[in-house]
Structure formats: C-alpha cells, structure tokens
Amino acid sequence: MAKIHGFKFVLVLVLSILINLFFLFNHFVDKDTELSWSKAAAREAELVASISCSGHGRAYLDGIPFQGEPICECNSCYGGKDCSEVLTECLADADSGDPLFLEPFWMQHAASSAVVVAGWHRMSYRFDDYSSISEELEKHIRQLHAVIGNAVTDGRFILFGAGSTQLLNAALFGLSLDDSPSPANIVASIPFYPLYEAQTKYFNSMEFKWQGDASLWKNRSDSSGTFVEFVTSPNNPDGRLMKQVLKGPSSKTIFDHAYYWPHFSAIQTAADEDLMIFTLSKLTGHAGEPIWFQLILTFLVMYQGYTLIIKERKAMWALVRDENIYKRMQMYISLSTKSVSRDTQLRALKLLKVVLKENGKDLFEFGPKTMRNRWERISRSFSTSKRFSLQKLEPQYCNYFQNFTGPSPAYAWIKCERAKDQDCNAVLKTASIIGRGGSTFNAESRYVRLSLIKSQDDFDLLIQNIDALVSKEGGVAYI
Amino acid sequence: MAKIHGFKFVLVLVLSILINLFFLFNHFVDKDTELSWSKAAAREAELVASISCSGHGRAYLDGIPFQGEPICECNSCYGGKDCSEVLTECLADADSGDPLFLEPFWMQHAASSAVVVAGWHRMSYRFDDYSSISEELEKHIRQLHAVIGNAVTDGRFILFGAGSTQLLNAALFGLSLDDSPSPANIVASIPFYPLYEAQTKYFNSMEFKWQGDASLWKNRSDSSGTFVEFVTSPNNPDGRLMKQVLKGPSSKTIFDHAYYWPHFSAIQTAADEDLMIFTLSKLTGHAGEPIWFQLILTFLVMYQGYTLIIKERKAMWALVRDENIYKRMQMYISLSTKSVSRDTQLRALKLLKVVLKENGKDLFEFGPKTMRNRWERISRSFSTSKRFSLQKLEPQYCNYFQNFTGPSPAYAWIKCERAKDQDCNAVLKTASIIGRGGSTFNAESRYVRLSLIKSQDDFDLLIQNIDALVSKEGGVAYI
Numbered sequence: 001m002a003k004i005h006g007f008k009f010v011l012v013l014v015l016s017i018l019i020n021l022f023f024l025f026n027h028f029v030d031k032d033t034e035l036s037w038s039k040a041a042a043r044e045a046e047l048v049a050s051i052s053c054s055g056h057g058r059a060y061l062d063g064i065p066f067q068g069e070p071i072c073e074c075n076s077c078y079g080g081k082d083c084s085e086v087l088t089e090c091l092a093d094a095d096s097g098d099p100l101f102l103e104p105f106w107m108q109h110a111a112s113s114a115v116v117v118a119g120w121h122r123m124s125y126r127f128d129d130y131s132s133i134s135e136e137l138e139k140h141i142r143q144l145h146a147v148i149g150n151a152v153t154d155g156r157f158i159l160f161g162a163g164s165t166q167l168l169n170a171a172l173f174g175l176s177l178d179d180s181p182s183p184a185n186i187v188a189s190i191p192f193y194p195l196y197e198a199q200t201k202y203f204n205s206m207e208f209k210w211q212g213d214a215s216l217w218k219n220r221s222d223s224s225g226t227f228v229e230f231v232t233s234p235n236n237p238d239g240r241l242m243k244q245v246l247k248g249p250s251s252k253t254i255f256d257h258a259y260y261w262p263h264f265s266a267i268q269t270a271a272d273e274d275l276m277i278f279t280l281s282k283l284t285g286h287a288g289e290p291i292w293f294q295l296i297l298t299f300l301v302m303y304q305g306y307t308l309i310i311k312e313r314k315a316m317w318a319l320v321r322d323e324n325i326y327k328r329m330q331m332y333i334s335l336s337t338k339s340v341s342r343d344t345q346l347r348a349l350k351l352l353k354v355v356l357k358e359n360g361k362d363l364f365e366f367g368p369k370t371m372r373n374r375w376e377r378i379s380r381s382f383s384t385s386k387r388f389s390l391q392k393l394e395p396q397y398c399n400y401f402q403n404f405t406g407p408s409p410a411y412a413w414i415k416c417e418r419a420k421d422q423d424c425n426a427v428l429k430t431a432s433i434i435g436r437g438g439s440t441f442n443a444e445s446r447y448v449r450l451s452l453i454k455s456q457d458d459f460d461l462l463i464q465n466i467d468a469l470v471s472k473e474g475g476v477a478y479i
Numbered sequence: 480m481a482k483i484h485g486f487k488f489v490l491v492l493v494l495s496i497l498i499n500l501f502f503l504f505n506h507f508v509d510k511d512t513e514l515s516w517s518k519a520a521a522r523e524a525e526l527v528a529s530i531s532c533s534g535h536g537r538a539y540l541d542g543i544p545f546q547g548e549p550i551c552e553c554n555s556c557y558g559g560k561d562c563s564e565v566l567t568e569c570l571a572d573a574d575s576g577d578p579l580f581l582e583p584f585w586m587q588h589a590a591s592s593a594v595v596v597a598g599w600h601r602m603s604y605r606f607d608d609y610s611s612i613s614e615e616l617e618k619h620i621r622q623l624h625a626v627i628g629n630a631v632t633d634g635r636f637i638l639f640g641a642g643s644t645q646l647l648n649a650a651l652f653g654l655s656l657d658d659s660p661s662p663a664n665i666v667a668s669i670p671f672y673p674l675y676e677a678q679t680k681y682f683n684s685m686e687f688k689w690q691g692d693a694s695l696w697k698n699r700s701d702s703s704g705t706f707v708e709f710v711t712s713p714n715n716p717d718g719r720l721m722k723q724v725l726k727g728p729s730s731k732t733i734f735d736h737a738y739y740w741p742h743f744s745a746i747q748t749a750a751d752e753d754l755m756i757f758t759l760s761k762l763t764g765h766a767g768e769p770i771w772f773q774l775i776l777t778f779l780v781m782y783q784g785y786t787l788i789i790k791e792r793k794a795m796w797a798l799v800r801d802e803n804i805y806k807r808m809q810m811y812i813s814l815s816t817k818s819v820s821r822d823t824q825l826r827a828l829k830l831l832k833v834v835l836k837e838n839g840k841d842l843f844e845f846g847p848k849t850m851r852n853r854w855e856r857i858s859r860s861f862s863t864s865k866r867f868s869l870q871k872l873e874p875q876y877c878n879y880f881q882n883f884t885g886p887s888p889a890y891a892w893i894k895c896e897r898a899k900d901q902d903c904n905a906v907l908k909t910a911s912i913i914g915r916g917g918s919t920f921n922a923e924s925r926y927v928r929l930s931l932i933k934s935q936d937d938f939d940l941l942i943q944n945i946d947a948l949v950s951k952e953g954g955v956a957y958i
Contacts (some may be wrong), residue, residue, distance in 0.1 A: 010487050039521065041593035062828050107599050111517075
C-alpha cells in the first residue's frame, strides 16, 4: 500500500517537475524575444485599436481624448459613444475621393503593415546615397510597376513628392521653364480634374498660362508657343483611358496615372510616356481629401472668382525620362516644400512590402473585387432608370489578371437625361445624395460624379438613396 | 525512514506545485498585457536599434539591407561594417544645420518617444473638427509656447505646414496678395537666410518682387508700395535677436522664430507679433537638410544665376493674428502641397508630449547645456587667435530658466581678421573645415558660418581642426 502510494507520489512529482521545466523553458524562450523600449508604444496602439466602435467608426492614437481615454470617431451618419446610433436625416456623401474602401484590407493585414518609429529615427535628412528618396523605396516602386505591368520604369528617374499638387506643379515648372520668351500654354481635355486649372491660375506665374480645353488648340500655328497638356488616364471623373490631344514638337504631356491600378481599370499596356505621375493613395487607400478645403471653398469663390475642389495624394512619384526635366522638377520640389517626410517614406515602404507579397495577390483580390461589386451594384440601381444614365464601360483584357475583367471605376459619372434636369447635382440633392457637379470638371451641369471608393457605410447609404430615388420615377411626369 | 522519505516527497511536490502555480499566474497576468498585431513591427524595430555601430553610426528600418540584414550607416569620417574605422583625410563638415545634437536625448527617451503606426491609421483626411491640424496637436503647441514663454498664442490662428519653404511662401502669398496694382517688395536685413531671396526670385510671381537689403528702403516714399520684411530672430547666421527695420502702415513683417528656443537663446520675452513662424525641427532636432541639395547647387548656379542652399524644417507652424491672412495662407498651403501628413503629425504629437513632461525639464536640461558647452569650447579654441574672431554674445536673463544664461547659439559666425584673408571659407578649407561662406547670407566673404548643432562626432572633429589651425598662427607672418 505504501509502495503504491510512493509510486503515485513519484509519478505526480515527476509530472509536476516536467510542467516546471516546460514553464521554465517557455519563460526563457519568451525572454529571448521580449520587447523593451517599444513595448509601451505597442500596447498603447493595440489598446486604441481594440476600442469597439460597432464597425461604424474608429479610435485613433491622435484623437481627442475624453477624460484621458481615446474615443470613437464615427463614420458619417453614425453617432453615439460607440457609433452604434444611426443618424436620421443624414445625407449620402459621395463627393470626395477618399479611398476608404481599402480600410478593411489593412485591418486584415494588421501585423504586416504596422510600423514602429523610434524617437531617433532618421533625425537627419542625410542619405548615404544622396537622393531624395530612399533607395529601398525606389527599388520597391520599380518592382511594383514591374509586377503590375502598368508602367515602364527602365531609363526613368523617380522623383518622390509630398502631394499631387506639389508634383504636378513641379512637372509644370519642369516642362515650361524654357528660355522661351512667351509663357507656356497649359491645357486639358474636358471633363478634367479641376486642380490643373486652379493651380495654374493661382500661381499666376510668368512662366505659364492656363488656356482651357485642349481640343480648341488642335489646329494651332507654330507660333503659338509651347503647350503642356494634362492627361488623366483612367480619367477622373469618367474612368476612360485617355490619350493626349495635342501632338508635335512644341507640345509636352503630363500623364496623371493616379487611377491606373488593377482596382479601377484593366491594365491593358505598360505606360511608356516621358512624364508619368503615380500615387500611393489610390493604390493602398492611404490619404484622402481634407474636408476643410470644402469649407474654404466659399472664400475661394469670393476671392479668386473660380470654384476649386482639391484632392490630396500623400505619397506620389513621377517617372521622368529626360534628366534635365527631372532636375528642374527636383529643384521645384526643393523650393516648394522639400522631400517627403521620413515617417511617410518609412510607412510607404512597409505598405509596399505588403502590397508586393505574392505579386500583389492579396490586395488585388480585395481591391478590384470590391470595386467591381460596387459598380455592378450601382449599375443595377440605375438599370431601370430612364431619368439617369451611367457612363458606358466595357470589360477589357487585363494583362495583370491575364483575363477579361469587368469595369470597376473609381467614380460613377451620372447624366440626368430629362431636358428639365439641367442641374443634375440639385436633382440628386433632393434625394439626399451629395455628388460633385459636372461644372467642376468643366463639363455640363447635367453630369454629376459620385464617388464609389469611400467606406462601405457610405456606399450602402448611397445605394439606398439611389434606389429610393429611382423607384419614384414611375410616379413623376416625364418631360 | 519511509515516513521521512514520504515527508520529503510531499515537501518537494508541494514546492513544485507552488512553482507551477507561480508560472501559471505569471502566464495569465502576462497574457493580459501580451501584444498581438504590433509585436512583429516592435521586434523588427528593436532588432534594428540593437545593431551596434560603435556609437558612430546607426542602422535604420528603411536602410538598404545587405544580404537581408539591416546595416550601419556611419557618421561622416567613420567607416567599416560597424563604423569603428576612422577615415583619414576627412573634412570637418560644419556646413549644414542638421540638428543631430539632440539624437542622444531621444535615445535616452526611447520608450516614451516611440510611435506605433497601424496600417489603417487615419487613411482618410477627414477630421471631425474639419481643421488641417489635429486638435490635440494644436493644443500641445499652445501649451508648449505657454510653458517656454517664447510666444503669445492667444487670439492667434495656428497653421501647420510641411516645411519652411512652404510656410514662408504661404506667408508671402498671404501678405502680398492684395488688390494692389504693383507687386509687393520683399526685403530682409543682411546677413539673412538665403532661402528668402531664392524662393522669391524662383517663383517669379507677379504678386511680389525681391528688393534685397531692408535698410536701403528705410526712407522710401509712400508710393513705393507694400513691403514685406523677413526677420529671423535669433538671426541665422549670427544668433542675434532682431527687430524689423521697416515700419509704417505699408510694411508687413514675417518673423521667423525657428531658433527661439531655450537651446539657442535666452527667452527674454514672449513674442507677440502679427505673423510668427516656428518649427519643431530645431526644438526636437527632427529633420535636417538634405545633402543632395548641395549637389544640385552647381546646376542651380548655372541655371538660375544665383547660389542657393536650402534648409528643411519638417513640421512647422505659423501663429497668425489676422483671420484673412490666415485664410490666404491656408489656401496657399492647400494649393502647394496640402497639409502635413498624418504620420508626421502623429509623431510630432508624441515628441511634443515628451518635450512637455515636467514643463520641458529634461529636454531643456540636455539641449541648452550641450549647446552652451559647445559654445564655450569653440570660444576657447578661438580665444588665442588673432587671425579669427567669433561673434560677441553676452549672457542674458532667460525667463524660462529664471536666471542669467550664457550664450548657446546654433552657429558660430567667424570673421577672418587679416586683410589678405578675404575669402574666409577658403582659408578654413585649407584646414579641412567646411563652413558656409558669408556671401551666401549676402554678407562679406570675410565671414563664415560654422554649424554647432550637428552630431558630437562632427563637433569634435571641427574643434580638432580649428585647434590645429589656430596653433599654426604663430608661425605665419602677420600682414
């Protein structure tokens, strides 16, 4: 009996010691990978991220705390402490091009996309390679274009800028600062992105002059001077792939390829132009458009005599073939605001690494699918309508997917078909929908741009209000 | 015997179980604070930070990896895999204003200054308060000025910009965009920061025109139009506190207070001007001056006909009294590059929180002490010299320290006293010292600016070369 007891005892003891050893081993293995100075920041970030905002909002590290605690910032049309309340009489805002449709993707890829910035990270601007863009970042951008096949980077300089305006301006200065006695003429094809006109006019430089619609200058004489044409392809607002209108030795082109990613367009060919501009914001969804610009709009209209709506694209780059133009652009960037901050570059690099995993498989499964679904959904909403029409877009062969892909534009370009609906934006507003009127893009006010790239909450409300509007059509007299 | 055995057995077992319980408890308590998605990024950052570069270099997260591993980027005049090799025939570069003297401070405050940026952090630019600067950041900036006592923020708007050039330009546009038919005249007092002239000329705007030295316009007539004067105080290069030269209703002033922090100057009074510009970079030491600008200098001289050296100040703000001027500046920022990136704002906020701890006690113990020591050291080096003189600076009463404090300027402003040493920069260069020539600041070439705010390695080498130069004086004939 005592022997059996003893045996059991030994068994339990051995077991207990084994468990001890297991814990001890674990403890030391853990020790090895334990964090020191970064732990507090990591905890703080995870704490803020863990705050529940009911899926209709988010708490941020730099949010305004309430009683010392970070609080939820709710999506439009949601309110309450945890964003669970649906606000009534709320407008569906489809105005801005804030690419929040990719937010869920980054939340799914939290671990690979987080960045820890040490307090002493890159305090100096000095790079060992003396360039404005870290060599690593440049390498990843070239790799990105190669993987997607949307641009040729061989024999191109890469210039990194802090925003669309900066880089577009740099291009303008780069191309127009000739020894030519007369200012360069700046043009674009209607409908076009309003910033081109606004900034050309605002800087009021002796080097260049805004000349409006490109097609008016097709048959110009040689003595008309240098022309610089802005071409956005795929186009904002209507998503069409564009070519330049003006040709010949005296005309230069700035290609804005902000939307030439698999999310928004089939990749039909690798762009091979002299001066091309791309942005990370429409690829990864980081950056949007500060709403306060809309608030100063009234002031701008009063003060400058033209309307202006501005878009931000935080991290952008230009691919430039000519070295002299590249150097002039570099000079402009240095004078206007200097290179992109190191924090932004560090984050951009991390995001690109996630994008490039398995040749973009994850992101380009999520992004194009989301955008295609939204296009199909809004097409269905308008399919029964005779009052409104959507732009026509056909499936195209995409080299990236090696397959035909359905349309997935960033914006719907709506036309009001009824003769009396001349102000289409006003018509939509009666149905609590906020779009961006055609006149902003120098087109007829019969057109309105609706953003399809905002958050799912925004899109759902937009569809709800469109459906309500279209369903009423039967009851309204057709004129 | 068996009983004793049994007793010992029980004792060991109880002990073992207790240890298990301890580990188990620990495990669950740890569980509570264990990290999930941020862990990988935190580990990566700590791994890079732990790479030893012998105190003469640093490895960075976005550095160019060698065989997949991050590598050391060495300080100037150091080389080798771990930066332990001293490079011979290396120049002491005291040219740039890269404020690396604060790097050790941030390494000492690693835990409180690190930031974790989640992949989905602030993808949208939307702020609930619709302003360009997060409310939290603005609050901390006001608090900062209150604690230091270097500026009045009551009744001021705060505008945040991405760099000195941007904000200074914004100020220029803000003040000169009147309905006035003639362009505004832009002036500054010699010696002045060369960017003012360079950017005014470069933008070649119809709104303003560079007119050089302010003192030439003291007795102007009323019909000379609007004047905008740049005043840097403390002055760059010579560290003196400055006032505007031009007065009267037709003159406006932009006060550049980049160096008005306890590191570089006694805080004699809270600045109370209409338009004041401050920067984080000279306060926290984050940001410097990209060296590649120097490389394109040759190009600039060739192309534009003037020399240009540019400084970057990553996160800046302006305190503006007049709402209309504030709005015009805001418009300029929106057109030239848009608001500061959210990553930069987030980091700025974190750094400010560290700065503000105990009313700035830690930072303003480290910073002013370091700068004062360097000034005393370089003064000692030149004290026996008859060939070179330093600018004269007196101890002043500082409201922040509530005491008299010795000089601690950011730059030494050296004068070559010998008649034949007209090009002082060339003289220093023979002693392997690189300074910035007086002509850059529109002063005589008999002057040279030497930067005192770079890393300790840079400063030590500078002193070593100065001492060698001064010790040779006896042997050289005095002319």
